[in-house]
Amino acid sequence: MSYLRLDNLQCTYDRTVAVRNLNLDVAQGELLALLGPSGCGKSTTLRMVAGFVKPSAGRILFGERDVTHTPPHARDTGMVFQGYALFMHMSVAENVAFGLQMRKVPRSEQAARVKEALRLVQLEHLAERRPAALSGGQQQRVALARALVVQPTVFLLDEPMSNLDARLRMEVRLEIRALQQRLGLTTLLVTHDQEEALTTADRLAVMDHGRVRQIGTPQQVYEQPVDQFVANFIGRCNLVAGRLDGPGVFRAGAHTLPCAPLAATRSPVTEMALMVRPDRIRIAGAGAPGLPARVKLSTYLGGTTEWHCETDLGPITVAQPSTLAHDTALRGLAAGERVSLQWSPEHALALPADAAA
Structure with missing residues (x-):
């Protein structure tokens, strides 16, 4: 009440x-x-x-x-x-x-x-x-x-x-x-x-x-932010511009990226942005399935380490617990190295610019 x-x-x-x-x-x-x-x-x-x-x-x-x-x-x-x-x-x-x-x-x-x-x-x-x-x-x-x-x-x-x-x-x-x-x-x-x-x-x-x-x-x-403004304001996120071409099918440039199916209550517009939180992205070696990227900078923040990457879709930030930086895939990962960025479909949302759109 x-x-x-x-x-x-x-x-x-x-x-x-x-x-x-x-x-x-x-x-x-x-x-x-x-x-x-x-x-x-x-x-x-x-x-x-x-x-x-x-x-x-x-x-x-x-x-x-x-x-x-x-x-x-x-x-x-x-x-x-x-x-x-x-x-x-x-x-x-x-x-x-x-x-x-x-x-x-x-x-x-x-x-x-x-x-x-x-x-x-x-x-x-x-x-x-x-x-x-x-x-x-x-x-x-x-x-x-x-x-x-x-x-x-x-x-x-x-x-x-x-x-x-x-x-x-x-x-x-x-x-x-x-x-x-x-x-x-x-x-x-x-x-x-x-x-x-x-x-x-x-x-x-x-x-x-x-x-x-x-x-x-x-x-x-x-x-579950309803639009890009909320996603950007609450927590950090990566936004990639593109189109939703079907349930779970997001196209950005020459890439088809995994994403969660659009909720029935969301706007049916196709021009959207794919939102992925930095802590939901995994870094794999070059040539592995995923979005090709190049490491630009790594930043140690105590409990978390961030990797700032360049892709042909724009910059993307990855954040992982610093303990993972000692794993074989991330150990010594330096600026200029080629990598592949991966995420689970349920961790990527296609969002309109405005939920009222």
């Missing part, structure tokens, strides 16, 4: 449509990530849910309650902003208590709720410090506590980890997910970071130019 529902939601600034006829359902206790490039409409959508931006059309429902025209302070939402938005002249405890004061929560309740919120984010011992004396990760936890202390029915996260370094991002990401699941919060997360979305969300909604291109679980969106 959905708890947050966006019904034909639209937002127009002057002549620019920022969000176009958006329909979205978020289940009780679910974390749904809005993912997309800058300017795709994801932050505008979040701000409409929070009440900071007025929709041009459509409705926003929390359960059966229509909150489209309800002011922000009366929506029972908790929001964590990209820049934390902490008051530097206040202590940690005072920052966390601020939302309770705005909601006229009795003073007798405030201290206990602030203490509990700080306990949830493991900052009880820093209650009297000022934000300037905290690390970036600790400031983000204060922002989380301030959003949680009001006991929100809908939890809103606006790129909450973008100001943290890589190590802290991973730590805070795991903490946010654990808190969200433990408290059963219906959550909308805005991010442009695909790894953050894949590892945090129950479902993803990939947005572009104000509309949703695809909604699904992380695995569905990664393994």
Whole structure:
């Protein structure tokens, strides 16, 4: 059962449509990530849910309650902003208590709720410090506590980890997910970071130019993108232009390449691109069945090694665990060597430029 529902939601600034006829359902206790490039409409959508931006059309429902025209302070939402938005002249405890004061929560309740919120984010011992004396990760936890202390029915996260370094991002990401699941919060997360979305969300909604291109679980969106935009945005991929000449028959230049049969729900257009993820490609010796290629560069990335190859269809990247680089087929594979690229048909999808095409 959905708890947050966006019904034909639209937002127009002057002549620019920022969000176009958006329909979205978020289940009780679910974390749904809005993912997309800058300017795709994801932050505008979040701000409409929070009440900071007025929709041009459509409705926003929390359960059966229509909150489209309800002011922000009366929506029972908790929001964590990209820049934390902490008051530097206040202590940690005072920052966390601020939302309770705005909601006229009795003073007798405030201290206990602030203490509990700080306990949830493991900052009880820093209650009297000022934000300037905290690390970036600790400031983000204060922002989380301030959003949680009001006991929100809908939890809103606006790129909450973008100001943290890589190590802290991973730590805070795991903490946010654990808190969200433990408290059963219906959550909308805005991010442009695909790894953050894949590892945090129950479902993803990939947005572009104000509309949703695809909604699904992380695995569905990664393994079965509906079009080339989604494939390119979620994870890395190789795209080879060509034509679909029949079920499982993809022709590109002079080559017939293996691919999965086109799903019945996909567009029947023939001008498409073949998508193969770098980690689904195998490298074989020259002359073996597959797509002929020449190694241009190899890159060691710790647990993974990449081979950047040239083909007469364009560049193709192969990624394999570095342990395989010690196997006979890949050992000492150097720039300039001729190889053959192979993949299983089920790992190659023929995709239209746009799923709406």
